[in-house]
Amino acid sequence: MSARKIALLIVIVLFAASVETAWNVRGNVSIGPEGCRVMGGRFYGPSWTFETTAERAVAAGPAQLEIGNAFGGVHVVKGAPGVVKVRLRKVVFMPTEDKAKELADRIELRVTEDAGHVRIGTNRDELGRRDDYGFETHLEIQAPPDSVARVRSEHGKVELADVAAADVQASFDGVTIERVAHDVTLEVRHGGADVERVGGRLQLSARHGDVALSDVTGSAKLDIQHGKLETKQTGALEVALAYGDVTAESVGGDLVVHNQHSAVSATDVSGRAEVTTSFGGVRLERVGGDARVKVEHGHVAASDVLGGFTGEASFDGVELERVKGPVELQVQHGSVIARGLEGGARVRVSGDDVTLDGFAGAVDVEVERGSAKLAPRAVIRGDVIASATHGGVELEVPDGSGFELEAESLRGQVEADIAGLHAQRDEGRRHGQKLQGRQGAGGPQVRLRADGDVSIAARPARAVAESAVQKPRTSSPPEAPASPAPKASTAPAAKPSPAHPAESEAKPDSR
């Protein structure tokens, strides 16, 4: 027997074995309807598309739409008044057109009206789920202006635009909501959410997906797990988030963020800002009210705060710039660098240094295992109290300042190089030095105490900060489409008409 014959025999045997193997695998492993169903609830394989349309007259005015779907998208747009138009696109996953058509004929579009409520869906539940077929039902709906939409969808993208209000529950795909005149309630699981131009309040719950909001006029309450959040031009924001970064721009009200395991960045908050997080940094820019930040294992940076600032941080530092109100900080294992504190400060730090460059008002600083450097820049008018264990204290005295001085070094030296100081040294000590007296005409108390050296030096007086505290640059979101507020129910349809289904030609798809 020649080599060619042997080779051909091997090819045929291998081919037969492959076919048998494929057949057995398909028969014994449930991989989906006549093809392959993969994760995420999508069907793959040869498919055929069929279409059905229906329309139903409703009473003039806003309509209440109740839309239910699974394994397919829901797309709602604004249509003509007094009529709801629905197009159902049926995508059937079958190997042949004949089989697909047979199944498609059994998939019905159902549009019913009851006391002003228009229910839109299919008979998917009656057909049941079987392993030998799969199909998607995509609903495209033209709703009368100012309709209220209630959507329940699984395994399909939901797109909603130009309605009066929306209540959406979706899963395993994303949700897009645009131009809603009043309130929006959204619950999405395993998919992202994109919400733009909402005229009312927003309540959102999301699991496993990113969330983006923009132009939300009312307040927004967000509960998010495993996804990042980005907002632009919103009302007051209340956010609870477990695993994802938060970026908020232009918040027209209070910002409250309770985050875990990620970073928070907010700019232009017109109200107060309250942020709690861990294992991520916090950055605040231009806050109109008080700011309160609590971070574990993360850096804190804040600038241009019109109110006071209260911060707790650990295992990283705090950096402040231009704060108008009083500052209160507690930092463990991290430094504090602050510039332009106009309302005084109370600072407790351990494990690193404190630098206050430009401040007014009373200052009280305690540092453990670190040093303190205080440079008021402007004439001292409030009490300055600073102590450092295992470190030194430096104070720069602007010209023209007057105060009562008490400076003590437990193990080092006290150096005071300022004109106009009348003070006496305590000469009878075995260790350290103490200096007590009056600078100029006296005034507030300056008490400095350190294990290391205490240094007092004169500097020319300047402004507390190089620039004034900036206000938040918030602008009101653009108006959402005006419409009357949605009611709980609408009047019955004046002349309800039966649905008029119409089938169209099948089109082969490829996926």
Place this chain on the structure above:
Amino acid sequence: MSRSGFSPEGVTFGVCLVALGVLGTLANLGKLELLPLLRTYWPLSLVLWGALELVDLTLRRSSRGRS
């Protein structure tokens, strides 16, 4: 190459390739299901090959008889 002028295995291989291509195209067009068809009818390739070998043998014998 046999003395009869054609190679049974070459013809078999070519015919099988043509058949496989035609069936694959029809399956993609949704006219038939490929896998059950192949599973049922693949032994026909052996029948075709065997028949062609018999024809080749017959042709060679008759050729030897004439010479």
